[in-house]
Amino acid sequence: MPQQLSAKEQSLFRTVVRNYEDKQYKKGVKAADQILRKNPKHGDTLAMKALIMNSQGKTDEAFALAKVALQCDMKSHVCWHVYGLLYRAVKNFEEAIKAYKFALRLEPDSAQIQRDLALLQIQMRDYQGYIVSRRAMLTARSTLRQSWTALAVAHHLNGELAEAERVLTAYEDTLKHPPPKSDFENSEAVMYKNSLIAEQGDIPKALEHLESAGKYNLDKLAVLELRATYLAKLDRKEEAAKAYRALLDRNSEYKKYYDGLIEAMEIDPQDIKLRKAVYDGYAEKYPRCDAARRLPLDFLHGDDFQEAASGYIRRMLDKGVPSTFANLKHLYSDSSKKEVLPSLVQQYIDSDKSSANEEPKRNGDTSKGASAAYYFLAQHYNYYLSRDLDKAMEYIERAIELEPESVDFHMTKARIWKHYGDTQSASEVMEQARALDTRDRHINTKAAKYQLRNDDSEAAIKTMGLFTRAETVGGPLADLHDMQCVWFLTEDGQSYVRQGKIGLALKRFTSIYNIFDVWQEDQFDFHSFSLRKGQIRAYVEMMRWEDHLREHPFYSRAALSAVDVYIKIHDKPLMNGTNGVGNGDAEDAAERKKAAKKARKEAQKAERELAAKRAEPNKPTTPGSDDPKKKDDDPDGAKLAATTEPMNDAMKFLTPLLQFSPKSIDVQIAGFEVYIRRRKYLLALKCLLAAYALDKEHSKVHEQIVRFKLALDEDSEILPPKSAEVIKSEFTLLPACVDLSKYNDEYLSKHKDCARRTLSTLKVRKLLKPDSASAIEKEVAGIVKLPTITMGEAIEALELLTLWKSSEAEGFRTEAAAKWPKATIFATKA
Template sequence: MPVVLSGKEQSLFRTVVRNYEDKQYKKGIKAAEQILKKNPKHGDTLAMKALCMNSQGKTEEAFALAKVALTCDMKSHVCWHVYGLLWRAVKNFEEAIKAYKFALRLEPESVQIQRDLALLQVQMRDYQGYLVSRRAMLAARSTIRQSWTALAVAQHLSGDLAQAEGVLTSYEETLKNPPSKTDFENSEAVMYKNSLIAEQGDYQRALEHLESAGKHNLDRLAVFELRATYLTKLDRTEEATKAYRALIDRNSEYKTYYDGLIKAMGVAPTDHKAMIAVYDEYAEKYPRCDAARRLPLDFLEGDDFKAAADKYINRMLDKGVPSTFANLKHLYSSDFKKEVLPSLVQQYIDSGKSEKSEEPKRNGDTSKGASAAFYFLAQHYNYYLSRDLDKAMDFIDKAIELEPKSVDFHMTKARIWKHYGNTQKASEIMELARTLDTRDRHINTKAAKYQLRNNESEAALKTMGMFTRAETVGGPLADLHDMQCVWFLTEDGQSYARQGKTGLALKRFTSIFNIFDVWQEDQFDFHSFSLRKGQIRAYVDMIRWEDQLREHPFYSRAALSAIEVYIKIADKPLLNGSNGTAGLSEEDAAEQRKAAKKARKEAQKAEREALAKKNEPNKSTREGDNDPKKKDDDPEGIKLAATTEPMNDAMKFLTPLLQFSPKNIDVQLAGFEVFIRRKKYVLALKCLLAAAALDREHSKVHSQSIRFKLALDKELDTINPKTAEVIKSEFNLIPASVPLAKFNDEYLSKHKDCARRTLSGLTTRRLLSPDASPSVEKDIVDILKFPTVTSEEATEAYEVLKSWKSSEVDTFKSSATQTWPKATIFA
């Protein structure tokens, strides 16, 4: 039987609820204890006390108390609601939904429980459940626009566009007076309804709705853009042309408007004369417009291109615009344009036009034209499609001689050194560039990135500290974590991985994984906020973006790096278990044992501290602090590096990659490496076939195919017969009748001019015939003689020889140094 409170105690219970809402948790607990003295089994009070305790960071005690509350009163909707809130606080949304549904059965009329349930359903993408919840909420509060809009969104997300539009129409029909023209919520609702009509493909009706309901909409730009789009799709040429001309008059630098205008005018993509007439018109109308002069270079060819490019380049260089090359480098996909552009710049230099130009220079300096021209050529020869680093260095030195305090010029010089392979010199030059403008955050981050590439972790952190908050507890690194500075954490992690500091590397990559989790969870607040503020179109865009969040390159890069580290741990468990470099020579054996002993002691100490902290009573936090900071019990990543199941840990990073980036060949290759070590042969084959579908001749696809065949032959007896049959029928990358050695030799012969594929074939030959190791190692040294070999490919070969402890390492290093004398890795 539920305990019934007296009138005084009921008033005290309302005080507990009010204290919780006001974040006065100590007062709330004190008031709850007053009630519990007389009624120790009052479930609702126990539940509210648990909620206050959870807000103070006492999660375990709060769950224990909530379970006691449920045993005292299983039929209390408050107890079940609180139980759901506790699960929501620890991000276990499935359990929270179960608790909310139970609470709702007990109290079907509760608006708060219904709202909490709906928010979790959309967070978990349970659109059908969300639809049911929103219908119930609309029935309860049908006079509020937000209820109707939310139901329309639920219909939209579940894929029923017509029903979503119908819901918005039904609400409009209930209005007795038209909304004010300045009503932002109505303005957004009208545009949202218009997007629903257009998404159904009914552009005629969408246009009519836009010109009637959206005529005076507050988002004027969206109205103009949509109107132009609809008119074009409906082939109303004259009106569409007029609409796009109006848009260009608003923003003459936006390429999409020019494309829309040309399409609306019915100009064929091959009719260059008509297209150039459009651009010339706006170039004359807007003398300072860059887009109208630059965009024709995309489609012009031959002498027409040369004339237009000459005119554009002269204009830009006369002004001394540093971004000229950045504006034009996309044209380098054409061999003709790639040759013409630098020749025009060279002509500009030779003709001495810089001194004759009447264009206004930056700061009135007449040398700006010449320095901009030298800068263009330096970038040209530094670009990967036209690389000649010696020429690039020559031109950037000439530019710096004219403008010794230019940050841009020094940044490019640092990039040239980076492409030489000299990370130390690149870092020094970028640091010099930073000192030329200490108030520029961009050059500050560039300097830090180059320091990390040179494995100067402490210096990079100090550089970043110039722009972080000085008062942050934990220093610059803590602030970078708080600010979710993903690029820094990624570069820092990769730097530690190169240094062999596995624990710190995994610590950084795990931080990035957690940041993406936070971004996933942060949308929770927007489910209610966006509806309350009426920002429906932005909300739907956010939902769709969140659905594809982990296909972002930031995640892919960090996850692949983490998987690579875990694979190394699996292949050769760390001798020291943490952040020291595991030397391979016998001389370092004593050092390794000492480091391993120290790491074990640190790990044991960390575990003892964590256990002691777990057992001691939780200390209450300050009032109003509902997000207490947790102390990191593994700041050095010792526990992460000491994992006994690295492949299981790697799966945490791999699973989202395979789900969201299946077309990334590096993801499929990494998937194979993980699954083959876990002896999940069907999944390994799936990744291998996916990679082969993307690039059958890829160097790693070749080596992995042979490794898979070897593993299959070795483990055939241990594999389930039906599974083995499926694998044999699907694995078609190597003909069954061809010996592996012959298959590998054919691959080598086919790609005898490609350094990376030759390296793959040679490492595979050594795998198939260990006795051939000496000749294979010599053949790897001969890769340096390939005319197209790059420093990156040479580095890969060098690392392979080092991992084999080859006697040819010094020979390779000596030869590589002659070819790339400035590269630090061969120094």
Template sequence: MPSLGFGEARHDATFVTRASDHFLRLSRSSIDDTITQNLNALETPARAGFDPASTSRLGPRPLSHQIDAAACSTFKHKVLFPTWQVRSDVLSYCSLVATSPDPDDPERALREAEHEKDRERVVDERLDPYSARFFPREARTEYLASILRQEMGPRNSDTMAPQTLSTREANLFRTVIRYYEDKQYKRGLKAAEQILKRNPKHGDTMSMKALILNAQGKTDEAFALAKDALTIDMKSYICWHVYGILYRTNKNFDEAIKAYKFALKLEPDSHQIQRDLAVLQVQMRDYQGYIQSRFVMLKARPQLRQNWTALAIAYHLDGNLQQAENILNTYEKSVTTTPLRTDFENSEALLYKNTIIAETGDIERALEHLESSCKNCLDRLAVMELRARYLAQLGRKEDAAKAYRALLERNSDHPDYYKCLVDALGIPTDDEAALKAVYDEYAAKNPRCDAAKRLPLDFLSGDLFRTAAKAYLTLMFDKGVPSTFANLKHLYSDAFKKESLPVLAEEYLKEHSGSSGAEGQANGDSSKGEGAALYFLAQHYNYYLSRDLSRATEFVEKAIELDSKNVDFHMTKARIFKHQGEVAKAAEAMDHARLLDTRDRYINSKAAKYQLRNDENEKALTTMGLFTRAETVGGPLADLTDMQCMWFLTEDGEAWQRRGDLGLALKRYHTVFNIFDIWQEDQFDFHSFSLRKGQIRAYIDLVRWEDQLREHPFYFRAALDAVNLYLSMHDKPQNGANGVEGSHANGDDAAERKKAAKKARKEAQKAEREAAEKAAKQDPNKGGAQKSKDAEDAKKKDDDPNGAKLAATTDPLGDAMKFLWHLLQFSPKNIEGQIAGFEVFIRRNKYLLALRCLKAALAINKGHPKVLEQATRLRKALGGDLGSLAPKVKEVIESELASVPGA
């Protein structure tokens, strides 16, 4: 083995750069040339001697032929494997020379012990990107490669040259990485400082220090240090990668992508950087860039099926279904062994390919592929459902009916199977007897099946409906099922059914009221059926389509007389109070219901909700605290925020808004907004996880759901509340601390509101302190784990817990736009969102945008009084400003405004 020029003292880490560079280059090229030459000879064996003149002529393309198996075996065992072994020996020798410790080093034993621990580490792919350094077979070679790159860097630059670490400091650098991964930031920072004390211009250490500072919440300092590291070592891919990580953790994904791309220019073979870039690209929906990244990753590791699947997904999300199918076909052709039946990844990949074929519209081919390739897939239910759907789409009614009957044998309570079976059988919608016969068949087969008895009530009418409804109500009342009304209230859109159901319930009451003796004992509790019927009638008269609150109160009181400890009866009584406008009584009644069963989380949440409706924020928080973790720092509110309890946050914000504390109200609305941001960022965990686990179809559904995430009703409600609050803040500038409304600032009411808000804040802070003290006393011996948790909690500390900064905004309309854009984009069919959009834009003098919202609202409901009033206001606002607009804008507004009624 030739010398690398390290000198006699092998523990010295400095070596002759040019010699090592030439050595590695020549060894690699000689090994690669040997493999290439033998492979070419194997593929195209010579038929005649070499003729120099033949190179100037283009001969016919040789016919494809099968290579002799013996020749392949000879090539593999005598050429390929030995050359790979030589290459491994070269790298092992280089890494041994580069990382050999100083025999006189007193800390040698300690470092070797740490190295053995590193070998045993289980590295999780979701840890820091540089955790790959701890893989036993890659650590030393990567270390050598790093030294070579540092030595081969700016050869001609004498200023700001990156420094090379000694063996001892290189080992210390590895401990910095380990401390960072273990979240021992103080130790990692101390170790980094030790390295930088001797090597103040070492860019990689500066970058790791920047990562640690960023993890501690010192973002500005981290970015400044990372920029200094780049200034010192512009050619370090590690520095650029870390720079991208900093941008990613601070949600500046565009800049992170730029940094990753530059890092890849310096180190094109880095799988980790390429993967980080791909994840960011799909997160940002840059599907063209994602395709390119996945193609590069596939070329680097074509033996991994997930790389092929990922490229197919990239094409699929980009809308290129044909290319996605081709990628999957190419991999299947390259597989020479038959996958096991228990291979989950193969099963899901086949079903995923089938869904791609179906999305192209070729249902016949999708059915053929399903029956030929997916017959042994592990998800049998998905195969059966897809087959039934394809048969129905192809018009093969008889086969489709058989398929749906097979599905009903598996699950007779699935309502969609019944509807699809009826369609496959071709039964007309007006043939009620034939339709009912289908449901009766399965009701007889499965006596406990609810769907077969309930679904016919959707299409039956007249006497058939009354007969079926009476049988269903009798069955449910006899069992004492409390959800009977919830199962049937959708029928109230039909006037006949709405009138028939209470009549049948009262008939049941007449037949069963006061039943006793042998009959009552034979059927169990004689009051069960009567109580269920009374409860049904109370809900019926409390329902908005059939509301009669006096009769609802009468029936619920009778039900409570039968069973005074029934939680459902008292809940309905509280709802009746709410609909009567007696919010305080409703809250009191719901809390009474809660006390009947203190272990029921649902009734506990209902009681808290009614307390919030009564503007009892502190009491509601205490009630919710009965089911939150006592050890959570910050008390019940912090735990509810961590658990993303959006209904509570929204109701709490609305209650604070009614009480005049706009700061806390805005705080709650922004918290809900941030929760949806968290859901958006949670995708990061699944871009790689889903590929590793083979959950491809679920991943596609996730991406499509995330694209419409802010259509969620919880987001719409909180965002609309925030926009309306910002509008009121713009119209009525605030006066006083924490956003107490200034419109009452000249009277006793303003003083009372300020006093109440101040008292509420003090009580909230007191509750948080008590919860923190309780958590500290609960387990004083948690040691290092508790310290790490405390450090993380300190990082998450909120610098504006009461929303004072939010309420002190000088641009409420600008802040409202943060919520409004999502409302208009994801809920364009909701008239309340369009009305709020008009109000914001008209105040900002954005007349075109205001006109667009107005026309959208008119398309939804022309007769809405607020919309008609807005049309008049727009015409009035344009009267003075129309002449100052650009000619094209003026022309568009006038032409569009002409079609607006009332404008």
């Protein structure tokens, strides 16, 4: 039985609770100890002390004390609630929910416990449980609009749209007086209800609701857009056209409005003149409108296109608009337009229009048109669909000669050097561009990125430090971590991979993984905030975005890089466990033994320091010191790189990729590589079949089909009978009795002009015929002579020859250097 407290001690207990809420942890511990001296088994006090200790960073001691509290009073809702809070603090949401539910059984009327339980249920996407919790909270506080809205959102997220709409309607029926027109929360609720009706497919009802309840809504743009959309869907074309014209009068640059208007006017897509007339009308009505002049270029052809493009280009070049090429480069997918555009720019230059233009130049600079034209042509010849880097460099030099202070021109010159393969010159020119405008964060980040591409990590950190907080402990890199600067961490990690500093690379990729975890956890605060502020539509949109968070390209790029590093560690263990790649010789064994010994010593030292820290008495703390900065015990990634189970570590990155990016062939290829090494043949086959469905002619897919067949033949005896049966029925990419060499040769003959696919067939040939290694290496070296080979493919071939320690590597490097003389990667190493 729990001990009863006297009136004085009950007052003291309330003080403990208040001290915890005010973050006065030392005072709280002192008051709790005062109670426990007379009542050592008072569960609630023990639980509150545990909660305070957890806030002080003493997590292990807090859990131990919370268990003692439960032993003293198993029927205390406070003890169970605190136990749930402790689990929530360590992100163990499943156990926290169990503890909350037990606490709620003991105290069904506790609004705080009910609210904490509901927040965890929505965080874990337990929609059924969330509906139950929200219904109970609504019953307790039925006059609060937030309770009704939250229940509607719960039904919505669970797919029960009609029920969600019914809940909102029920609340509206309880109102004795209509809310004022300036009520933001009501305005959002009306638009949310309208979206629920529309999602159910009842467009007539949605339009009726919008025109009645949403007539005076505060989000006027959303009302106009929805009204136009609904009218178009209901085939009320004349009204829809009028609605879209009203939208275009608000924003004449939005392509979606033009498309909606043309559809509402029932203009045949093949009737080019009528479509063009719509755009011409708005170009005349709004002389400064760009979209009305640019969008017709998408559907015009022949002389009509040339006339419209000429007018558009002259207008933009006269003004010296730097984004002219960026606005038009999507047209390059049409080969005829790709030829017309640069010829029009050349005509502009030849006609000397730039010196006799009709429109005034910015700052009265008469060279603006000429420099803009040269800039356009430089970008044209730098673009991958029309690349001629020598011409690109020639034109950008002319542009810079006319405007030597232009940041844009220098940035494009740096990109040209990048495409040449000269990362050093690219970095230097981008630094020159940065020096022209030191207050521009964009060019600052570009300069840092190019420095990382040149593997100059120290210079990149220094450059980024110009825009980070000087007072941050740990310098610019620590601030970039705090700001979750994912692009920098990714580029830095890939740079360290190229430098062979595997530990630091894994450190960066793991940081990105953790940042995405933080983004996942950060939504927790918005479950209550968004409902409290009435931002329901934004909240639902955020929830759907969070459900697919790891589809983001930022995560995919970092995760695939990390998986690739772990595969290399598995195939060729590191020599020293931190930064640097082993050579696989016998002498590495001694080095690895030393590294393992060093790692053990460091781990033991860290454990001793942690034990000593825990044994220390509570020291006086200064305000704000209750949450000390966690010290990084692996700053160089030594422990990450010294992993003994690289494939298990790779799975941490790979699992979300396979779950959220199944349509990415790179993800499926990476999945196969991991599973085949783990001898998980069913899962490897699943990835292989998915990759084959995406691109059956992909070079890696061909290579993996053969490797899978070889692995099956090698491990056929140890395969479980059921697995072997499933694989036999599903693996139909090769005939049962196929000659792999012949199959490989057929693939090569089909793709003999493609360097990357040729490379894959030669890798497969070496697997099938290891005795012919010398001849195969010569064939790999001969790939450089293929007329269609790209620099990227040549780099892959060089990396393969280097991996094989082939004597052909240097000869290949020499020939590649002759073909790409400016590419630094082919330069002979000193």
